Amino acid sequence: MWRRIRRLGAAGGTVFRFSGFELDPQRAELRAAGGAAIRLRPKTLEMLRLFAANAGRVLSKQELMEAVWPNVHVGEDSLFQCVREIRTALGDDQRKMIKLVSGRGYLFDVEVSIAQDGLTPVDGASLPAQAEPVEPGNAEVVSAFAKTRQLPFGLRGRAAVAAVAGLCAIIGLAVAAPDLIFRRPPPTIAVMPIADASNDPKGAGMAGGVTDRLIDGLAKIDNIRVVAPRSDAEATRPQQASAPSAQSDFVVRGELQRSQQSWTLQARMIKTATGEVQSVATVSVDINEPDVQLQQSRLAAGAGHPLARRLNELLLAGESPAGNNGGAKVAIEQAVASINQTTRERFGMAETMLQKALAAQPDNVDIAVALASLQLRGIQLVWFSPEDAIVAEARAGATLERALRTKPNSIPVLETYCRFLSATNRFVESLVACARILSVDPWNGGALYLIGLGQNNLGRFEDALATFRQADRFDTPQVSRWTWLLGVGWANMLMGRADDALPWLQRSIAITPASGRPQMILAAAYQQLGRTDEATAAMKEGLKLRPGTTARNVAPPMKNASPIFVEATGRIVKLMVAAGLPER
Numbered sequence: 001m002w003r004r005i006r007r008l009g010a011a012g013g014t015v016f017r018f019s020g021f022e023l024d025p026q027r028a029e030l031r032a033a034g035g036a037a038i039r040l041r042p043k044t045l046e047m048l049r050l051f052a053a054n055a056g057r058v059l060s061k062q063e064l065m066e067a068v069w070p071n072v073h074v075g076e077d078s079l080f081q082c083v084r085e086i087r088t089a090l091g092d093d094q095r096k097m098i099k100l101v102s103g104r105g106y107l108f109d110v111e112v113s114i115a116q117d118g119l120t121p122v123d124g125a126s127l128p129a130q131a132e133p134v135e136p137g138n139a140e141v142v143s144a145f146a147k148t149r150q151l152p153f154g155l156r157g158r159a160a161v162a163a164v165a166g167l168c169a170i171i172g173l174a175v176a177a178p179d180l181i182f183r184r185p186p187p188t189i190a191v192m193p194i195a196d197a198s199n200d201p202k203g204a205g206m207a208g209g210v211t212d213r214l215i216d217g218l219a220k221i222d223n224i225r226v227v228a229p230r231s232d233a234e235a236t237r238p239q240q241a242s243a244p245s246a247q248s249d250f251v252v253r254g255e256l257q258r259s260q261q262s263w264t265l266q267a268r269m270i271k272t273a274t275g276e277v278q279s280v281a282t283v284s285v286d287i288n289e290p291d292v293q294l295q296q297s298r299l300a301a302g303a304g305h306p307l308a309r310r311l312n313e314l315l316l317a318g319e320s321p322a323g324n325n326g327g328a329k330v331a332i333e334q335a336v337a338s339i340n341q342t343t344r345e346r347f348g349m350a351e352t353m354l355q356k357a358l359a360a361q362p363d364n365v366d367i368a369v370a371l372a373s374l375q376l377r378g379i380q381l382v383w384f385s386p387e388d389a390i391v392a393e394a395r396a397g398a399t400l401e402r403a404l405r406t407k408p409n410s411i412p413v414l415e416t417y418c419r420f421l422s423a424t425n426r427f428v429e430s431l432v433a434c435a436r437i438l439s440v441d442p443w444n445g446g447a448l449y450l451i452g453l454g455q456n457n458l459g460r461f462e463d464a465l466a467t468f469r470q471a472d473r474f475d476t477p478q479v480s481r482w483t484w485l486l487g488v489g490w491a492n493m494l495m496g497r498a499d500d501a502l503p504w505l506q507r508s509i510a511i512t513p514a515s516g517r518p519q520m521i522l523a524a525a526y527q528q529l530g531r532t533d534e535a536t537a538a539m540k541e542g543l544k545l546r547p548g549t550t551a552r553n554v555a556p557p558m559k560n561a562s563p564i565f566v567e568a569t570g571r572i573v574k575l576m577v578a579a580g581l582p583e584r
Contacts, residue, residue, distance in 0.1 A: 515546055
């Protein structure tokens with residue numbers, strides 16, 4: 001029972017110290033390294049106190065719920081919310097501090113020391129983290145916003161809080177406090193255990209792992225509540241398994257099947273009141289993939305990503321009078337495909353298509369945002385002249401100002417705003433705005449890609465590499481896959497790791513040749529490895545796709561980039577020149 005949990009700090013002047021933080025239960029305060037107070041809800045603060053008092057010990061979900069909500073019946077969504085808030089406050093987006101131990105509970109895996117009255121350590125009170133068997137690969141990247149204590153350029157404490165507050169003001173009060181927009185109770189989503197229809201001995205374990213990942217991801221979404229059976233055993237009882245769906249607005253059901261080549265998951269979201277199917281997602285992964293964690297992650301993401309987008313549409317229904325008609329929706333969907341997997345010719349076709357659609361519906365926010373997003377990609381790929389790029393950027397900025405006022409929580413609007421900040425080299429702001437996307441769609445690979453770009457430009461290459469690789473673990477939407485594959489290759493090249501970069505660059509180019517820049521990065525990788533003939537061939541292909549490129553214009557704009565990034569990029573450009581890139 002929960003009474004076995006250590007209750008240190010429940011009264012008196014006990015202060016917990018760990019990883020640069022101080023937790024002062026008496027003052028109900030968590031303090032960062034610079035002394036700035038980090039505000040937490042009372043229940044979240046209580047859960048963090050329990051973690052700190054029991055560091056190195058796995059606490060079951062049941063123990064935590066009974067300790068934090070004594071004599072009150074709550075669903076696991078309340079627990080997930082508290083854990084999410086703690087991870088955000090601690091910057092634990094890699095889940096290295098609070099680890100989910102599959103089938104057992106949560107482990108606070110840090111060394112904690114205890115002081116009285118915030119002054120002197122208590123003898124024998126150091127709580128070293130114990131080694132526990134933790135399921136590998138469960139650290140899903142969530143939010144760059146959580147890294148306020150790691151912001152570049154030395155922002156710490158109150159300065160970091162002020163910076164983030166200012167950035168939230170850019171997006172608007174509604175983004176910082178989205179409940180004000182919806183003005184209704186958040187919908188409840190019941191996630192039922194995924195049915196195993198595989199006839200495979202591993203099927204039950206696979207289905208259970210995907211269910212856990214899907215629940216965990218949906219629980220990160222703002223403005224919804226997630227309800228799930230408390231255990232697999234309870235879920236096998238019909239009277240228990242049906243209860244969550246009866247009390248929810250929507251229910252998610254899924255079925256896992258196995259063929260000779262793949263695991264296939266089909267998931268449906270159903271409106272409880274009417275039985276109407278709101279969304280259907282089907283995703284498959286290679287049965288021969290040796291990484292079971294990767295299989296589960298991609299199955300959950302492949303179902304969760306479209307569910308998250310559909311939920312976003314439902315939450316925003318009726319918020320704006322300028323919705324899509326059938327023709328506008330088709331134009332937007334076709335243009336989005338060109339945004340993600342594009343050539344210069346397809347870019348031009350998509351731009352013309354959206355311009356015609358907008359001329360027919362000049363007040364349609366969604367078409368205007370889709371056009372702005374497409375043009376921002378054109379700016380990033382240097383497909384506008386410098387003069388036209390300035391005009392397109394100004395128009396995109398004006399469009400987004402209007403769209404953020406009208407639809408501040410729309411995923412397409414937030415995605416375009418994130419791209420706008422990235423394209424205009426406002427990298428610190430882009431980390432915050434892109435992280436906002438992950439709070440409404442935790443599996444959004446496009447947002448992760450743009451976060452990685454920002455981290456690269458700020459000189460945080462290892463962080464960027466982890467972010468791009470997380471996007472690859474989700475692999476959603478697949479049409480964007482070439483971008484994060486390219487991102488992994490680019491991050492490795494910035495760190496001088498041509499061997500590691502090579503296969504990622506090759507995989508990206510195999511999907512789409514894009515602008516020619518990937519071939520030039522590939523040429524630099526070959527050149528660094530001494531494979532000069534292949535370097536020359538790759539550079540010729542890049543110049544064919546991007547004629548007129550020289551050492552002076554091949555690099556991305558350096559405004560706001562860190563000196564580390566500038567130096568690393570210069571080194572790569574020298575390799576490109578050696579492979580045949582004209583100097584001027």
